[in-house]
Amino acid sequence: MKELEFLKEILKEVDDIYLRKKIEEISTTDKLIDDLGLDSLGRMSLLHEINFKLKKETDESHLNKWVTVSDILDYVKVQI
């Protein structure tokens, strides 16, 4: 899945978003808070990095819909 690879690529490039899991082990069903340990700053930081890469404006309202990795991938799919 190209969106998942895109996400993993971003996580590899950014050195201050810390994850509980190794990037290679991230799966689409992982919960952002419980499984990956992403706090609100981490989620917001990730949103900004995705938009920065895609050259899009950051709209924080999307964060409310992000529960699992799959939700991020849906967001990336729409933005691409």
Next chain:
Amino acid sequence: MKFVFLNLSKKIPDSFIKAVLQTIPSNWEVSVIRETQGLMKILSNANYIMGFSVPFSFLKSNTQLKGFFLLSSQVPESYQKLNCELINIKGLNSSSVAQHTLYLTMKSIRERTLPLATESLTLSIMGFGHIGKSIFDTHKNIFSQIEILSRQTDAGFPLVSYEKRETFLESADILIIALDLNSETKAMFTPKSFFKYLKRDITIINVARGELFDEKSLVTFFNKNMEAQYLTDVTFPEPYPIDAPLRGLENIFITDHQAGFNSKTWAKTLEKWKAIKWIK
């Protein structure tokens, strides 16, 4: 000018915030931020920021940032990419961190059915910067055997070099971690490079950074070795969730990242702030 005071952790005393705000020139725009919502936008055009660090992503698009006054002794590695003045409180909070470390050390050896005798223990300190030195000073009259791992060579007494790290880890009864977080130090705490050398009843005290350890490795080690203890002032993430894995273990004790600050630290930090040229 736009000044942003970050208090996302809500741990900064109101009296300190008030005192800082009183020093800000009256023609500056001031924001005190306590929530992450809208943070990206607020930080995108700030000129000066004071607070604990935020991920680099929040600052990378800000081309007007002139200065960040960090309320921590460490500057994140990624901040070196910022084209602004970075000020931290290195040295100001080391005494407070050392006192908190002593509290954790004493808790680990006294809160037992049979308290341990410090004379028979090897206290090992990883890191000999401002904080490592203060920790050494507060512990040196209690422990007769202290080993310090450091790259420094001019301490005036023998330190253990990084090349002899394995032997250093093998002999530790109480291991205090006072290292900066960077790619080199993070790689030092994997199961293969760290946990496999430790005594099964070791006490680890972490006053450095939660990110140094992988949570899964900690849970595995302390689940398997119930005689070992982990006392930490730092976790990842912070605040550490109520139902997070480390909280479920009896041999793990967590304080809420409070080591660096006592009443004196805030006063010293305010003095340092007042002396910088931004607000003159």
